[in-house]
Amino acid sequence: MSVNPPFRADIVGSFLRPDSVKAARAQRAAGEIDDAALRAVEDEAITALVAREAEAGLQLATDGEFRRSWWHFDFFGMLDGVNVVELDHGIQFQGVQTRPLGLHIDGPVGFPADHPMLDHFRFLKPVAEAAGVVPKFSIPAPTVLDFRLERDALEGSQYGGHDDIFDDLAATYRAAVQAFYDAGCRYLQFDDTAWAYLCSADELAKAAERGIRTDHLAERYAALINASLRDKPADMVITTHVCRGNFRSTWISSGGYEPVAEQLLGETTFDGYFLEYDSERAGGFEPLRFLPKGDKVVELGLVTTKSGTLEDPNELKRRIDEAAAIAPLDQLALSPQCGFASTEEGNVLTEAEQWAKIEATVAIAAGVWG
Numbered sequence: 001m002s003v004n005p006p007f008r009a010d011i012v013g014s015f016l017r018p019d020s021v022k023a024a025r026a027q028r029a030a031g032e033i034d035d036a037a038l039r040a041v042e043d044e045a046i047t048a049l050v051a052r053e054a055e056a057g058l059q060l061a062t063d064g065e066f067r068r069s070w071w072h073f074d075f076f077g078m079l080d081g082v083n084v085v086e087l088d089h090g091i092q093f094q095g096v097q098t099r100p101l102g103l104h105i106d107g108p109v110g111f112p113a114d115h116p117m118l119d120h121f122r123f124l125k126p127v128a129e130a131a132g133v134v135p136k137f138s139i140p141a142p143t144v145l146d147f148r149l150e151r152d153a154l155e156g157s158q159y160g161g162h163d164d165i166f167d168d169l170a171a172t173y174r175a176a177v178q179a180f181y182d183a184g185c186r187y188l189q190f191d192d193t194a195w196a197y198l199c200s201a202d203e204l205a206k207a208a209e210r211g212i213r214t215d216h217l218a219e220r221y222a223a224l225i226n227a228s229l230r231d232k233p234a235d236m237v238i239t240t241h242v243c244r245g246n247f248r249s250t251w252i253s254s255g256g257y258e259p260v261a262e263q264l265l266g267e268t269t270f271d272g273y274f275l276e277y278d279s280e281r282a283g284g285f286e287p288l289r290f291l292p293k294g295d296k297v298v299e300l301g302l303v304t305t306k307s308g309t310l311e312d313p314n315e316l317k318r319r320i321d322e323a324a325a326i327a328p329l330d331q332l333a334l335s336p337q338c339g340f341a342s343t344e345e346g347n348v349l350t351e352a353e354q355w356a357k358i359e360a361t362v363a364i365a366a367g368v369w370g
Helices: 019-029 036-056 075-077 116-130 143-146 162-182 200-208 217-228 261-267 285-288 311-323 351-369
Strands: 080-086 101-110 137-140 187-192 237-242 272-276 297-303 333-335
Touching: 019 036, 019 116, 019 137, 036 116, 075 080, 101 162, 116 137, 116 162, 143 162, 143 187, 143 217, 162 217, 217 261, 261 285, 261 311, 297 311, 311 333, 311 351, 333 351
Parallel strands: 137 187, 187 237, 237 272, 272 297, 297 333
Antiparallel strands: 080 101
8 A cells, every 4th residue: 555645545535525524514504503602513523524434445535625615616715816706597407406606706816825724724733643544635726717717707806718828727736736635734735627527518508608719728727737846846636526517426528548648648637536436427448547657646535425335346346447457556545536525415325325435435446556
């Protein structure tokens, strides 16, 4: 098993919210408790979660995103120049829509020195280290902010169009990377739905309707990512998770990675890639041929978080062998395909099933890589 991240058995980050956190968040929304009381409940739940992650055999721990409602809007809404606003529609998944929220840009985009998620990491770090595991933190990728903007989201700002925001977005993320590094973070992840949407003709058509110039978008997004990572310290690992949509066990995007694999795997400067491979919607492993030989790692997301049914270990090992026929086994690893609760509603499975998935991932990875 690997001793440095990304690990042979790894996770995307989010976990089902415990009842204590759900109740406290409802009480805070109703004005029955204050921020400090909510934070105390979250602190206790995160401490217990980290202990459980270590007990399950993971070499890393996240805070489960217990302090967040959304995997992306919470972070974006805390940036300078970005507001979370109500829309007349949510994000359309298969058969269900999210709550009707979106983003509006009303000034120069920037990363504030007091971004609240820095404190979220500062709490996680000593708790994880006391448990003997590496603290990992996830934030949404800059490409997500751009891709999710509605047609009128830039009105009233200094930006005339999507391409005009890229320089400030990259500078924002360079500042974020440095701020998390200064807080002690050495394992950071950019969660990203945009790359998966670029593999879907339907999602590309919707993006064009929102005013996004979709021609050569993969190349422009690779450049945006690399500009964001340009000053990454040498001893910091930054990975990305490519998500096809994860809301109450539903999904958005279908299509293999072939349309973007060369740009994503071959051109971006991430240290690792969490790729969803839990269903036929993800296509085959052939795009892994674009993974450069070297130290980069692809986490094969073969274990689904969308149901509690455990995968057949022999089938997972067979699929790992299939991937290893295209990319070196030493550059592969195993993880669940996504988090268990990208929003606070969570996926449709039990906590016991969630932990069975984690323990199976650890056991299978140990059997394959030793």
